[in-house]
Amino acid sequence: xxxxxxxxxxxxxxxxxxxxxxxxxxxxxxxxxxxxxxxxxxxxxxxxxxxxxxxxxxxxxxxxxxxxxxxxxxxxxxxxxxxxxxxxxxxxxxxxxxxxxxxxxxxxxxxxxxxxxxxxxxxxxxxxxxxxxxxxxxxxxxxxxxxxxxxxxxxxxxxxxxxxxxxxxxxxxxxxxxxxxxxxxxxxxxxxxxxxxxxxxxxxxxxxxxxxxxxxxxxxxxxxxxxxxxxxxxxxxxxxxxxxxxxxxxxxxxxxxxxxxxxxxxxxxxxxxxxxxxxxxxxxxxxxxxxxxxxxxxxxxxxxxxxxxxxxxxxxxxxxxxxxxxxxxxxxxxxxxxxxxxxxxxxxxxxxxxxxxxxxxxxxxxxxxxxxxxxxxxxxxxxxxxxxxxxxxxxxxxxxxxxxxxxxxxxxxxxxxxxxxxxxxxxxxxxxxxxxxxxxxxxxxxxxxxxxxxxxxxxxxxxxxxxxxxxxxxxxxxxxxxxxxxxxxxxxxxxxxxxxxxxxxxxxxxxxxxxxxxxxxxxxxxxxxxxxxxxxxxx
Numbered sequence: 001x002x003x004x005x006x007x008x009x010x011x012x013x014x015x016x017x018x019x020x021x022x023x024x025x026x027x028x029x030x031x032x033x034x035x036x037x038x039x040x041x042x043x044x045x046x047x048x049x050x051x052x053x054x055x056x057x058x059x060x061x062x063x064x065x066x067x068x069x070x071x072x073x074x075x076x077x078x079x080x081x082x083x084x085x086x087x088x089x090x091x092x093x094x095x096x097x098x099x100x101x102x103x104x105x106x107x108x109x110x111x112x113x114x115x116x117x118x119x120x121x122x123x124x125x126x127x128x129x130x131x132x133x134x135x136x137x138x139x140x141x142x143x144x145x146x147x148x149x150x151x152x153x154x155x156x157x158x159x160x161x162x163x164x165x166x167x168x169x170x171x172x173x174x175x176x177x178x179x180x181x182x183x184x185x186x187x188x189x190x191x192x193x194x195x196x197x198x199x200x201x202x203x204x205x206x207x208x209x210x211x212x213x214x215x216x217x218x219x220x221x222x223x224x225x226x227x228x229x230x231x232x233x234x235x236x237x238x239x240x241x242x243x244x245x246x247x248x249x250x251x252x253x254x255x256x257x258x259x260x261x262x263x264x265x266x267x268x269x270x271x272x273x274x275x276x277x278x279x280x281x282x283x284x285x286x287x288x289x290x291x292x293x294x295x296x297x298x299x300x301x302x303x304x305x306x307x308x309x310x311x312x313x314x315x316x317x318x319x320x321x322x323x324x325x326x327x328x329x330x331x332x333x334x335x336x337x338x339x340x341x342x343x344x345x346x347x348x349x350x351x352x353x354x355x356x357x358x359x360x361x362x363x364x365x366x367x368x369x370x371x372x373x374x375x376x377x378x379x380x381x382x383x384x385x386x387x388x389x390x391x392x393x394x395x396x397x398x399x400x401x402x403x404x405x406x407x408x409x410x411x412x413x414x415x416x417x418x419x420x421x422x423x424x425x426x427x428x429x430x431x432x433x434x435x436x437x438x439x440x441x442x443x444x445x446x447x448x449x450x451x452x453x454x455x456x457x458x459x460x461x462x463x464x465x466x467x468x469x470x471x472x473x474x475x476x477x478x479x480x481x482x483x484x485x486x487x488x489x490x491x492x493x494x495x496x497x498x499x500x501x502x503x504x505x506x507x508x509x510x511x512x513x514x515x516x517x518x519x520x521x522x523x524x525x526x527x528x529x530x531x532x533x534x535x536x537x538x539x
Contacts, residue, residue, distance in 0.1 A: 027144050029202040031153060034137040035160055037100055037195045040188060041130035042164035043171075044072065044107075048123075051172040051181040053310055057469065058181075059116035067234070070432050071120045073302065074230045075127025076134065077424035078223055081276050083132040084139065084417020085215075088410065089274075091207035092136050092143070097199060099132025104192030111185035122185075135420050138400055139413040140205065147405040147515040148349060151397075155342020158397035159335040169309050169327050206521070218276035221265035226425065228258025234432035277418055278411070286406035289510045290399040291419045293355060296503035297399075298426030300366060300496040301392055303434035308385070311372065311489045329382035333389025341394050345515075351398050352512040358394025359504035361387055363497055370493045373486055395503075406513050409523035430496070437492045445484035449477065 048055065048068055055068065083095050103126055110122035141153050175183040232255055245251065269275040282288050312326050341354045365388030372381065400419055407415040470481050516523075 026204075030140065030144055030205075033195070033199045033202045034140055035157070036191075036198060037096070037133045038137040038157060039160055039164055040100070040103060040191055040195060041076075041133040042161045043168045044103075044126055044130060044185075044188065047168035047172045047184045051176045051184050054176050055119070055181050056116070059119065067120050068123055069302070070230060070234060070428055070435070071124040072127040072130065073424055073428045073431060074226065075124045076131035077421055077428055078226050079128050079131035080135045080417045080421045080424060081222060081414075082219065082417075083135045084413040084415075084420075085274075085276050087136055087139055087413040089208070089212055091205055092140055092413065093203050093205040093207060095132055096136045096140070096203060097196065099129045099136065100192055100196050100199060101129070103129030103133060104189055104196070107185045107188035107192065111182040131424075135413070135417045138404075138420070139416045140203075142404045142412045142416065142519075143205070143521045144519050146517050146519050147401065148517045149346055150401055150404075150515075151342035151345030151351070153342070154397040154401055155339040155345075158338030158342070158393055161334065161338075161396065163331055163335065167331075170325060173309075212274040215268070215272045215274055215276040217268045218265060218272055221261050221268055222276060225258060225261035225265055226428075228254060228261055229425065230428045230432055232258055233429045234436060277421075278414065281407065281411070281415060281418060284406055285509075286511050286513055287403050287415060287419070289506050290355075290402045290406075291422050292506050293359070293395065293399050293503045293510075294419050294423035295426040296499045296506075297359070297362070297392070297395055298423035299430030299433075300362065300500045301430075302427035303430040303496055304366065304369065304388065304493070307434065307438060307489060307492075311485065312381075326378060326382065327385065329386035330389035333386040333391075334393035337390045337393030338397060341398060345398070345401070349515050350512060351402060351515075352507075352510050354394045354398045355402075355507040355510065356504065358391045358398070359500055359507050361391030361394070363391075363500040363504060365389075365391055366493050366497050366500060370490055370497075372490045402510065402513070405515055409518075430499075434492060434495065437495060438488055441488035441492065442484060445488050446481065449480035449484050 052068060083099065087095055106122050106125035106129060110119055110126060113119035113122055137157065138154070141150060141157070145153050171187065172181070172184045175181055175187070232251075235251060235254075266279065269277055269279050282291075308327065337358070341351075345351045345354070365384060368384045368387065372384070400416060403415050403419045404412055470478060473481060
């Protein structure tokens with residue numbers, strides 16, 4: 001087998017490890033393994049959506065329901081930089097396999113959780129595996145496919161996220177109404193086992209030896225800073241009824257500790273021999289703008305996805321499964337634009353227009369959602385979320401492609417994880433803030449509908465409402481509860497609109513860099529392009 005020299009400064013491959021030949025068959029086999037694993041991670045960001053009202057009602061966690069989603073997203077954000085950096089240093093095969101196993105085991109634990117606290121803890125562990133599946137999937141695609149052709153692969157990845165965003169609520173609803181909500185987690189076990197087997201056989205990626213030091217201090221302060229940000233933004237859901245009392249010494253201590261951790265992280269990264277997140281990446285205009293776009297999109301996108309099923313169940317009277325079916329238009333929008341934009345990018349080599357148009361559509365969709373009411377037409381609601389999905393599909397994978405194309409091939413994993421890290425931080429903060437706003441308004445509304453003692457007379461308490469219980473309430477109590485949910489959720493979308501508008505303005509300044517014709521592993525000297533594929537026209 002022919003050999004090639006490794007670029008200067010790259011950790012060497014073992015002497016007995018041959019170079020990978022990237023044939024079309026090899027690429028598609030690896031791509032299939034990545035899609036299966038990424039589907040697992042994406043599914044669990046949405047599968048609890050339709051089941052959440054029932055879960056929190058049964059486990060008495062209505063006031064803290066945002067934590068079921070926030071814990072998962074927070075864990076993903078924490079481990080993304082680790083998977084990205086370690087993959088660049090030592091190779092991505094073993095971290096990817098570990099991520100699948102961790103995710104699968106945590107899914108079993110979440111299904112057996114007996115308390116709300118146990119469920120949140122297992123969701124956090126799920127995120128520790130899910131973060132690896134998401135970030136390594138995107139980095140591996142950059143390793144094996146040139147940026148010039150990557151759109152036709154990343155488009156389906158974006159579409160897969162959209163499919164999972166809708167299939168998740170469908171499955172969550174079906175399990176909740178059928179065998180029980182715990183199967184929303186147990187379903188991952190056979191899929192996870194299958195994903196391990198497929199990845200073990202097909203993911204033949206090189207492993208490297210590296211003597212470079214792990215940035216322990218950077219990891220420590222990154223974890224503290226990330227956790228602090230989410231805790232501060234979700235303070236009201238942690239201490240319901242108390243709000244943001246800035247005279248509270250605990251809250252002030254948390255804020256100061258978070259700010260101090262961020263400052264310490266910056267100092268440490270500037271001095272580290274092998275920084276977890278090289279701050280020099282932010283001197284790259286394309287990386288910086290694309291990362292900021294990911295941040296604001298995460299804040300708006302995940303907040304909407306997390307709470308729309310709750311609105312459909314409580315405010316429109318839709319059943320748990322029916323509320324999942326009603327999200328199908330969003331899936332259609334994401335699939336259409338994600339795959340279409342990927343094909344267009346591959347054919348034209350141009351990508352800037354897609355995030356610009358996508359963010360404009362997303363902002364418009366969020367504005368439209370501020371008009372939702374309990375008795376609105378479901379056709380109109382479907383049109384609203386189709387527009388929202390179409391906008392998201394144009395942006396999600398395009399900004400990742402822009403980042404990967406703008407950095408050195410040796411830092412593909414680090415740059416990809418950094419971009420995703422800030423998107424997930426945005427998601428964690430956005431969901432926490434949105435949950436706080438929604439829950440606060442909902443509590444106020446329900447306090448007027450369900451006065452003290454309603455549990456005895458009306459069969460319901462504001463802290464333990466489930467869709468079935470609401471449906472069984474006598475009139476006019478039921479209508480009052482439904483209106484309380486609608487009046488709490490619709491205005492909350494206004495808080496997300498300015499964020500997406502900022503992203504739109506940033507997209508206008510995104511620089512379009514010529515897409516590379518060389519895969520990351522080939523550029524690093526770890527693989528050879530198949531001679532039969534070289535010079536083949538892009539299709």
